[in-house]
Amino acid sequence: MNDENELDMAVAAVKAQDPKPEQVAEAQQRVWAKLQAQTGAQPITACEGFQSQIPAFLSKDLSPAKTLLLEDHTKSCVACRKALWLARTPSVVQPPSIRQSPVWRQYLAAAAMFTVAISGGWYIYSELGFGGNPPRAVLASSEGRVYRLSGNKLVALVDGEELPQNDILRTGAGSRAMLRLGDGTLLEAGERSQLSLSGSREGTTVDLGSGNLLVQSNGRGGPFYVSSNDGRASVKGATSVFTRGTGGSRVAVLQGNVQWERNGVSSTLRPGEQAVSEALLDRIPVADQVAWSKNADQWRGLLSGLASVTIQGRPGFRSGTRLLDAVPDGAAVYITLPNLSGSLEQATAIIEDRVRKSPALQEWMAKDGRHLSELLEKARQVSSYLGEELVLAFLPDQGGILVAEVIKNGLREVLAQARIPASVGERRAAFGTPPLAAAAVLGGSHFATTPFGMRVQQAASQSTGIMIAADLQRLIAGTKRPEIMGLANLRYLIAGQRTDDTESQYSAILDFAGSRSGVASWLGAPSTIAGLAYVSPQAHVVAAAVSKRPADMIADLQTMMSKLPGAGLRLAELFGPQIVGSLGNEWTITLDGAVLPLPEWKVVVEVSQAAAMQSALEAVAAQSDQVHIDRQQVGPLLYYDVRLEGPGKPFHFTYLYTDGFLLAGANRAVIDRALLIRQSGMSLTSSSKFRALLPRSSRVNFSAMLYGTAGGLLGGGDNGIPATLVCAYGGDDRIEIASNTGVFDSVWRQLAELSFLRGTPGTGTSYR
Amino acid sequence: MVSSVESGNVDTEAPWLEGLFTEHSERVYRAAYRVTGSAADAEDVLQTVFLRLLRQGYNAATVDDAANYLYRAGVNASLDMLRSRKAASQVPLEDAFPPGAEPSVPPVPVEQGQLRDKLRAAVARLHETAAAMFILRYYEGLENVEIARRFATTEGVVAVTLHRARARLQKDLAPWRTA
Numbered sequence: 001m002n003d004e005n006e007l008d009m010a011v012a013a014v015k016a017q018d019p020k021p022e023q024v025a026e027a028q029q030r031v032w033a034k035l036q037a038q039t040g041a042q043p044i045t046a047c048e049g050f051q052s053q054i055p056a057f058l059s060k061d062l063s064p065a066k067t068l069l070l071e072d073h074t075k076s077c078v079a080c081r082k083a084l085w086l087a088r089t090p091s092v093v094q095p096p097s098i099r100q101s102p103v104w105r106q107y108l109a110a111a112a113m114f115t116v117a118i119s120g121g122w123y124i125y126s127e128l129g130f131g132g133n134p135p136r137a138v139l140a141s142s143e144g145r146v147y148r149l150s151g152n153k154l155v156a157l158v159d160g161e162e163l164p165q166n167d168i169l170r171t172g173a174g175s176r177a178m179l180r181l182g183d184g185t186l187l188e189a190g191e192r193s194q195l196s197l198s199g200s201r202e203g204t205t206v207d208l209g210s211g212n213l214l215v216q217s218n219g220r221g222g223p224f225y226v227s228s229n230d231g232r233a234s235v236k237g238a239t240s241v242f243t244r245g246t247g248g249s250r251v252a253v254l255q256g257n258v259q260w261e262r263n264g265v266s267s268t269l270r271p272g273e274q275a276v277s278e279a280l281l282d283r284i285p286v287a288d289q290v291a292w293s294k295n296a297d298q299w300r301g302l303l304s305g306l307a308s309v310t311i312q313g314r315p316g317f318r319s320g321t322r323l324l325d326a327v328p329d330g331a332a333v334y335i336t337l338p339n340l341s342g343s344l345e346q347a348t349a350i351i352e353d354r355v356r357k358s359p360a361l362q363e364w365m366a367k368d369g370r371h372l373s374e375l376l377e378k379a380r381q382v383s384s385y386l387g388e389e390l391v392l393a394f395l396p397d398q399g400g401i402l403v404a405e406v407i408k409n410g411l412r413e414v415l416a417q418a419r420i421p422a423s424v425g426e427r428r429a430a431f432g433t434p435p436l437a438a439a440a441v442l443g444g445s446h447f448a449t450t451p452f453g454m455r456v457q458q459a460a461s462q463s464t465g466i467m468i469a470a471d472l473q474r475l476i477a478g479t480k481r482p483e484i485m486g487l488a489n490l491r492y493l494i495a496g497q498r499t500d501d502t503e504s505q506y507s508a509i510l511d512f513a514g515s516r517s518g519v520a521s522w523l524g525a526p527s528t529i530a531g532l533a534y535v536s537p538q539a540h541v542v543a544a545a546v547s548k549r550p551a552d553m554i555a556d557l558q559t560m561m562s563k564l565p566g567a568g569l570r571l572a573e574l575f576g577p578q579i580v581g582s583l584g585n586e587w588t589i590t591l592d593g594a595v596l597p598l599p600e601w602k603v604v605v606e607v608s609q610a611a612a613m614q615s616a617l618e619a620v621a622a623q624s625d626q627v628h629i630d631r632q633q634v635g636p637l638l639y640y641d642v643r644l645e646g647p648g649k650p651f652h653f654t655y656l657y658t659d660g661f662l663l664a665g666a667n668r669a670v671i672d673r674a675l676l677i678r679q680s681g682m683s684l685t686s687s688s689k690f691r692a693l694l695p696r697s698s699r700v701n702f703s704a705m706l707y708g709t710a711g712g713l714l715g716g717g718d719n720g721i722p723a724t725l726v727c728a729y730g731g732d733d734r735i736e737i738a739s740n741t742g743v744f745d746s747v748w749r750q751l752a753e754l755s756f757l758r759g760t761p762g763t764g765t766s767y768r
Numbered sequence: 769m770v771s772s773v774e775s776g777n778v779d780t781e782a783p784w785l786e787g788l789f790t791e792h793s794e795r796v797y798r799a800a801y802r803v804t805g806s807a808a809d810a811e812d813v814l815q816t817v818f819l820r821l822l823r824q825g826y827n828a829a830t831v832d833d834a835a836n837y838l839y840r841a842g843v844n845a846s847l848d849m850l851r852s853r854k855a856a857s858q859v860p861l862e863d864a865f866p867p868g869a870e871p872s873v874p875p876v877p878v879e880q881g882q883l884r885d886k887l888r889a890a891v892a893r894l895h896e897t898a899a900a901m902f903i904l905r906y907y908e909g910l911e912n913v914e915i916a917r918r919f920a921t922t923e924g925v926v927a928v929t930l931h932r933a934r935a936r937l938q939k940d941l942a943p944w945r946t947a
Contacts, residue, residue, distance in 0.1 A: 010887035011906045027811040692920035
């Protein structure tokens with residue numbers, strides 16, 4: 001009996017083992033009773049039940065399932081946690097009796113003890129975080145720009161100043177902050193990070209909104225947690241590092257143990273171990289996760305002494321390409337394709353399946369589709385003689401070749417019959433420019449040892465589908481434009497596809513020889529783009545990016561323009577130094593709301609000096625007859641309504657300043673809705689649909705993104721056309737663009753699901 | 769079950785919970801039972817899933833798609849329970865069957881019940897998304913299009929995932945055959 005049948009039988013056996021209805025009913029009754037107890041109707045019973053299990057838990061006689069439940073319950077139930085502690089702690093030994101002293105001395109001693117108790121209690125209450133208040137947090141040291149967000153106001157925070165409870169600490173690009181808590185805990189925040197502190201009877205919680213955080217807890221005070229939307233970690237007595245971004249969270253332990261809880265499942269992380277909140281987020285070496293810290297060397301030293309540092313990274317993909325020695329040394333373009341015969345066979349099978357289900361397609365196939373079938377069949381016949389990999393290589397001004405391994409005899413005869421010229425050897429076949437093709441069949445080139453060849457080999461080892469590599473330095477050598485735009489050190493382009501168990505991902509990487517410069521340097525390093533918190537999950541189009549500071553970008557533009565003849569324009573003056581100097585690093589533009597009759601757009605731009613920005617804008621309006629700004633206070637919000645007059649109809653929009661951003665939109669309703677989205681936390685980046693589109697990566701953030709749902713734009717609703725997300729990541733010497741939603745995939749599905757292919761007019765498939 | 773909920777105390781602190789429990793608890797229990805093969809574990813999973821929901825509080829997004837949320841939470845909790853058992857081997861499949869070292873001994877005959885348990889353990893060793901998709905498709909009988917909708921992905925991805933999951937499970941079960 002073959003393997004497939006065994007698996008089917010095993011599955012059938014699982015399905016056949018269904019519980020009886022009365023068994024299900026009894027289980028439901030018991031669970032419902034326990035749930036009622038949890039909601040307060042019968043609390044004693046629930047805790048009595050758990051506490052009765054403590055002896056079995058301590059002696060490790062409790063089942064794994066019940067152990068999980070008990071551990072889960074004691075995290076949130078103080079009474080049961082205390083009962084567990086008492087059960088673990090030996091009895092306190094009674095002190096020996098003491099001699100009676102004179103009465104006045106007893107009163108004095110009692111008064112002294114009372115004073116000490118009150119003072120000590122107050123100290124514990126206010127400094128160490130018991131009783132529902134977090135310990136005092138003071139900015140011990142900082143670099144760069146550190147702010148606190150209090151209500152709606154962004155206020156610079158200086159060393160020695162306290163961070164009030166629930167105020168948000170925010171660090172700027174290239175900045176860092178060290179907070180010291182009253183209990184001695186140290187919190188180190190990296191650049192573009194955001195966190196706040198709060199206290200409750202359960203303990204102190206650091207809410208990490210985004211960025212990097214390193215916590216050194218000395219174990220004093222009450223329970224201490226680091227929390228985010230992705231999970232919660234109990235970090236008391238441990239040194240741990242957290243990274244939180246749009247793509248999820250990563251937590252790693254340097255010293256001590258951390259209890260990490262997510263979706264009701266708890267796990268213990270030990271020194272050197274790391275957990276991620278999303279399956280699509282790769283683990284990385286813990287030493288890399290702390291690289292941003294001021295004391296990175298100290299942490300690396302600590303990690304190097306650990307025996308059990310594990311990196312459960314993603315398994316590798318295919319082992320690389322086997323035809324490098326067939327490629328001419330001077331190749332400037334290298335393309336590798338997967339086995340066409342397999343792909344063609346799948347494509348043929350898919351087409352036949354669709355045709356079977358669609359009367360309209362059957363009719364089309366009978367008339368015009370036969371030619372396509374014949375072509376596919378011919379291509380499949382030739383490709384069936386070739387190996388898994390096809391390689392295309394091009395040399396500037398010399399032509400190109402296609403080369404593949406030959407896996408069975410008879411190819412010469414098939415090619416002769418089809419009149420296709422080729423060089424065919426024992427192991428390889430090559431098509432194209434004859435001298436190059438003949439050399440490819442013989443092999444032995446040194447392409448693999450060239451810098452481009454080595455880069456190709458590295459890229460091929462991480463790719464499982466089509467891969468395109470281009471030596472851009474050679475292809476655009478001699479042209480002036482790259483130098484003017486600061487792209488003179490642009491080196492390679494590598495574009496490809498990789499597939500693992502669950503998805504395909506498409507990426508393109510631009511490599512630079514050295515650090516990015518000119519226009520290429522405008523893309524910032526990956527970071528949380530806070531403006532996306534104002535975008536709803538129903539947005540139609542979103543573009544967002546972290547960039548260089550606008551003042552620096554204008555300086556780059558000025559440098560580029562100085563290389564052009566006759567360029568004397570001073571851009572900094574044109575754009576307004578006050579406006580440019582007030583702008584921050586990130587911006588978000590979106591179409592989010594109604595499309596017709598007027599598109600409801602909004603723009604969210606980081607602004608570090610709102611007052612200076614506003615004063616500059618009003619100065620522009622004062623000097624122009626065509627720009628009018630009216631301000632109106634509505635409750636706590638100060639709106640600025642703008643009217644731009646020109647040759648056509650006046651253009652209206654509204655903006656206000658909030659949380660360190662300028663939020664502008666088509667009208668006040670758009671602004672108000674954006675604020676509600678931000679407050680609710682139910683934004684685009686928190687939606688499961690969006691997160692499912694994120695490319696699998698070791699990075700929790702991206703530098704830029706472009707998101708769109710064409711279906712929403714066309715019909716004002718979801719008509720079945722899936723969303724597309726493309727993310728860009730700016731490295732020091734590279735820019736990577738990645739997407740899970742391949743162009744081919746998207747186009748094929750749209751074609752396949754158009755109503756006429758289904759034979760039923762007006763219907764489409766809803767994917768979400 | 770219904771009689772217990774109807775006659776029991778109506779919880780005023782979380783009134784939405786009763787409706788969700790009435791509607792979905794049976795399905796969650798049955799799914800957990802299929803995944804774990806144990807009535808006790810299935811009951812614990814049911815309790816864990818709804819306790820967690822209770823702790824999170826009312827969430828419109830969750831309630832809107834409660835079936836999907838609770839079902840997936842139940843499947844995930846069941847798989848976690850299987851993985852936490854010592855019987856589940858932590859050896860990756862690649863190490864269990866190195867390339868070129870396919871087992872050459874004849875398969876060991878086992879009872880159907882044992883094969884069923886080995887399948888459960890093998891599913892727990894799959895990538896968590898692949899395991900969840902496999903359970904939805906082959907234990908619960910959902911079509912690929914529905915699975916794609918629940919995971920917010922494409923049919924193609926679901927098909928590839930299931931194909932690879934089957935290949936791995938076939939390899940894992942290869943040392944045994946039903947007696």
